[in-house]
Amino acid sequence: MSNVAELARLVEAGENVKAVAEAERLFLSGVSVQNILTEGLVAALRALSHKCTTENFQLLDVLLASRAMVEVIDQVVAQEIENGMDRIAAMHEARMDGDNCKKTLVIGTIEGDVHDLGKHLVATVSRISGIRVVNLGKDVPPQAFVDAAVRERAHIIGVSSLMTVCLPSINKIRPLAEKSGISPVIVAGGAAAQQVEKGYLDVDYVAFDVFDGLNYFTKLPYLS
Ligand code: B12
Known part of the structure; x- marks a missing residue:
């Protein structure tokens, strides 16, 4: 058997x-990157929600599935996109044009939140699409996003949040950026961020998945 549901089963099982x-x-059998990411990887991780609650936290199961997902992204998906065997860019109008090369994305998971798989995926796909990516990791304070954006002359700040309780920290990024004299485009993503409006987070855009985010980054004009 070789299908996306089987991939999801294997990832879920670690x-x-x-x-x-x-x-x-x-x-090799022609399945698209989008299908593999959405139906295979993200679906597998989301199916583990019931093992990741305050009452029922089966850490080993979730970590093994997380490892399987990262290995598939790093060893197969990244390679596949790089080889250009899948027309991910064309599908999402995310062209690897000259402008992307001039864009710098500073990305991280917001303070208090250690979920970093989605952010890792966005960083990997953006880098391969020609965007310069500075990955700050997880549990990143708002000021650290701004300091990195100033240091790296970043055009975009990408912030991930899967924890509802951490959302209020996202609102601090824009005022801190203004205080530092910069006005980056701020894009949020992740399961918690997706449940609220961009105005609530004081960001320019809330991406519902990696492709939506990449499409948005790519359409942004380059600001020198
Ligand atoms: C894996 C996982 C973990 C792993 C994380 C491993 C890792 N290295 O990341 C571990 C075991 C560490 C973990 C810990 C905990 N977890 Co957890 N976890 C999950 C789980 C099952 C999957 C998340 C995941 O990786 N999905 C796959 C990725 C690829 O998807 P994604 O992050 O959504 O990203 C996609 C898009 O959202 C988007 N995206 C994401 N970020 C960004 C950013 C930008 C800029 C853009 C453009 C796009 C983008 O792109 C991605 C691809 O399309 C979720 C369930 C769920 N429904 O999400 C719970 C979940 C997030 N966890 C939850 C909880 C409660 C916890 C714990 C508190 C549990 C505990 N008892 O301690 C701790 C939190 C510790 C902390 N302080 O952060 C809750 C959060 C509830 C809430 N609303 O606040 C969830 C929702 C499970 C549930 N109960 O429903 N967890």
Whole structure:
């Protein structure tokens, strides 16, 4: 059997080696990157929600699935996009044009939140699409986003949040940026951010997934 549901099953079960092999098979049989990411990887992780609550936290299961997902992204998906075997850019009008090369994205997961798989995926896909990416990691204070944006002359700040309680920290980024004399485009993503409006977070855009985010980054004009 070689299908996306099987990949999702393997990732959910934490079978990293088999998941990598299954993803390779799926690409060879012509399945798209978007399908593999959405139906295979993200769906598998989301299916583990019930094992990741305050009452029921099955850490090992979730971490093994997380590892399997990262290995599929780093060993197969990144390679696949780089090889240009899948027309991800064309599909999402995210062209690897000259302008992307001039854009710098500073990205991180907001303070208090250690979820970094979605952010890792966005960083990987953006980098491959020609955007210069500075990955600040997880549990990043608002001021650290701004300091990095100043230091790196970043055009875009990408902030991820999967924890509802951490959302209020996102609102601090814009005033801190203005205080530092910069006005970057601020884009939020992640399961918690997606549940609120951009005005609530004081950001320019809330992306519903990696492709939506990349499409938005790519359409932004380059500001010198
Ligand atoms: C894996 C996981 C973990 C792992 C994280 C491993 C890691 N290295 O990231 C571990 C085990 C560490 C973990 C810990 C906890 N977790 Co957890 N976790 C998850 C789980 C199951 C999957 C998340 C995931 O990685 N999905 C796959 C990625 C690829 O998807 P994604 O992040 O949504 O990203 C996509 C888009 O959103 C978008 N995107 C994301 N960020 C950005 C940013 C930008 C700029 C853009 C453009 C796009 C973008 O792109 C991605 C691809 O399309 C979710 C369930 C869920 N429904 O999300 C719970 C979940 C997020 N966790 C939850 C909880 C409660 C916890 C804990 C508090 C549990 C505990 N008892 O301690 C701790 C939190 C610790 C902390 N302070 O952060 C809750 C949060 C509830 C809430 N609303 O606040 C969830 C929703 C589960 C639930 N109960 O429903 N968790």
